[in-house]
Amino acid sequence: MSEVNIDAALVREGGAELSRTDEKLVEMSNGCICCTLREDLLLEVNRLAKEGRFDQLVIESTGISEPLPVAETFTFAGDDGQSLSTVARLDTMVTVVDAFNFLRDYDSADSIRSRGESLGEGDERSVVDLLIEQIEFCDVLVLNKVDLIDDGQQEKLMAILRSA
Structure with missing residues (x-):
């Protein structure tokens, strides 16, 4: 984010x-x-x-x-x-996925608020929930920074994105 x-x-x-x-x-x-x-x-x-x-x-x-x-x-x-x-x-709704940070964020239990971001007082969303919502809703998915991850990370990332 x-x-x-x-x-x-x-x-x-x-x-x-x-x-x-x-x-x-x-x-x-x-x-x-x-x-x-x-x-x-x-x-x-x-x-x-x-x-x-x-x-x-x-x-x-x-x-x-x-x-x-x-x-x-x-x-x-x-x-x-x-x-x-x-x-x-x-x-068209486009979501850009930061391939370098996605797996760390996806494995995180952090809330948006704990990262210093939120939409207001009642915003208790998790980082993972937000990532999934953005991926599920888009028409076009753009992967950014793919050159910064190895083949194993790419496979894991693609498996997650395909299942979302």
Whole structure:
């Protein structure tokens, strides 16, 4: 699991501007995308869709977010009764698996909270439960850092991913 908003820092270092008004890359830093930011996500996707300048939009949520609530955002109606499904279609859910850390995380009994991450007071999820949920829900699974594990670890990882 990576740190929240680490990608925003990397984008800034590359010279891009993050802004709610002038640029098209929007940093939503006031909470988890699947909880407190649902309304913000609705507003931003609606705004971008109405401009009609983009064919596709990639939404990257934090490593601790559950995919189902993010997907449900596309059917969630805002205060005005509108839902994203009128202006956008959810096409693909992608999960990136860090092959180097996955087996350690999968064998862990840690909670999200014990790792210094959580979605709030009542978040008692285990790291393993989150990993499995992210893998089971995705349409596309991308394996990252495979070059850092040996053949035995690759076989174990693939067996876990195929069974999920």
